[in-house]
Amino acid sequence: MTPPRVDVVCIGSIARDGFNIVEAHSTCTLVRTKKHVMLVDTSDRAYRQRLLDGLAGIGVAPEEVDILVNTHSHSDHNSNNRLFTNATLYSHVLDPPPSPFQAMQGVNLEIDEKVRLVHTPGHSPGSISVFVDAEARTVIAGDAIPTQDNYLKDVPPAHHTDLAMAVESMHRIISWADRVVPGHGPMFVVKH
Ligand SMILES: [Zn+2]
Structure with missing residues (x-):
């Protein structure tokens, strides 16, 4: 059986001035399984065209996406939801999407046997991550791991609602994953 395929279709970014976030655009990731075309996060309006170009670059039309996941409710992760008119939206009940969207x-x-949505709270109460048993074990972490720097320095997200949970979620992801797609920035490899 062919493993799911993971493509980062829009590489997000984050700019800080000390503790304050000046600018934030989420990364968006496509997971294709035998049955589904799933998009994880939709970034913000400024990155709409990048997202569309990224999908076009691998030959996927927005209408083909049948599952949409919002890792949490912050607007830099969900502001292009409306492009995906055929998708069923999933999020955590504690982190609902903006009106008028309704989420499951x-x-x-289990989206299918190799793709799981997992509660990884701490950055926000309802943060979820997508665990994909692809060729390499891949976790699309949202802001449970905002950047590769959080992993390298072993520090939880600076912005969190529960520090202990944020630490636990990060370690849970790192202990399983070979590769992580952070909330902002490109995919990186985990060294075990
Ligand atoms: Zn966030």
């Missing part, structure tokens, strides 16, 4: 409860849910 997406926790501890």
Whole structure:
């Protein structure tokens, strides 16, 4: 059986001035399985065209996306939801998407046998991550791991609602994953 395919279609970024975030655009990731075309996060308006170009670059039309995941409710992760008119949206009930979107409860849910939505709280109460048993074990972490720097320095997200949970979620992801797609920036490799 062919493993799921993971493509980062829009590389997000984050700019800080000390503790304050000046600018933030989320990374968006496409997971293709035998049955589904799933997009994880939709970034913000400024990155709309990048997202569309990234999908076009691998030959995927927005209408083909049948599952949309919002890792959490911050607007830099979900502001292009409306492009995906054929998708069923999943998020955590504690992190609902903006109106008028309605989401299915997406926790501890198997999209198929190799793709799981996992509750990884701490950055926000309802943060979820997507665990994909691809060729390499890949976790699309949202802001449970905002950047590669958080991993390298072993520091949890600077912005969090629960520090202990944020630390636990990060370690849970790192202990399983060979590769991580952070909330902002490109995919990186985990050294075990
Ligand atoms: Zn966030």
